[in-house]
Amino acid sequence: MKIRTNKKILLASGIGLLSVLLGVLAFQFQLYSKALLFVGINLIIFGLFIFIVALYAATTTKPKTELVADERVTRITEKAGYTAGWLIMLSVTFMFWADKIWSLNLELKDMYTMTLIVGIYSFLILRWYYNRRGEIV
Numbered sequence: 001m002k003i004r005t006n007k008k009i010l011l012a013s014g015i016g017l018l019s020v021l022l023g024v025l026a027f028q029f030q031l032y033s034k035a036l037l038f039v040g041i042n043l044i045i046f047g048l049f050i051f052i053v054a055l056y057a058a059t060t061t062k063p064k065t066e067l068v069a070d071e072r073v074t075r076i077t078e079k080a081g082y083t084a085g086w087l088i089m090l091s092v093t094f095m096f097w098a099d100k101i102w103s104l105n106l107e108l109k110d111m112y113t114m115t116l117i118v119g120i121y122s123f124l125i126l127r128w129y130y131n132r133r134g135e136i137v
Helices: 007-028 035-059 071-102 108-133
Strands: none
16 A cells, blocks of 8 residues: 655645644633533544545545546536526525515525525536536637
8 A cells, every 4th residue: 555645635634633633632621611522523523534535545546647637627617617606696686586575584594505505506417417518618
């Protein structure tokens, strides 16, 4: 098992380990605030996750051609992101005016959730569609 040691992998693993250490340090001061207990747990979990992902990236062997996106893939992603951004703006505007006109009493949390769902799924669907269509101008 060969471990690659480039700067990005070392930086990510260092951030992960630093996050775990900060989480352990937060546990030392949990007597003063109960919120530090949850902050410490989250820091430890996310730090371990980042470290495991960095370790996985360091041990898997990927060819250079897989790491570099070609020009067509870059244009497809840009066009899908641009169109998804406009769909997000349209959905937020529609939810705002529907709430004003029909008094739906939408909470801000619901609007955030719907905006996130619309953005993620529209980006994925549009990227798939533009990839299937072929030509991107």
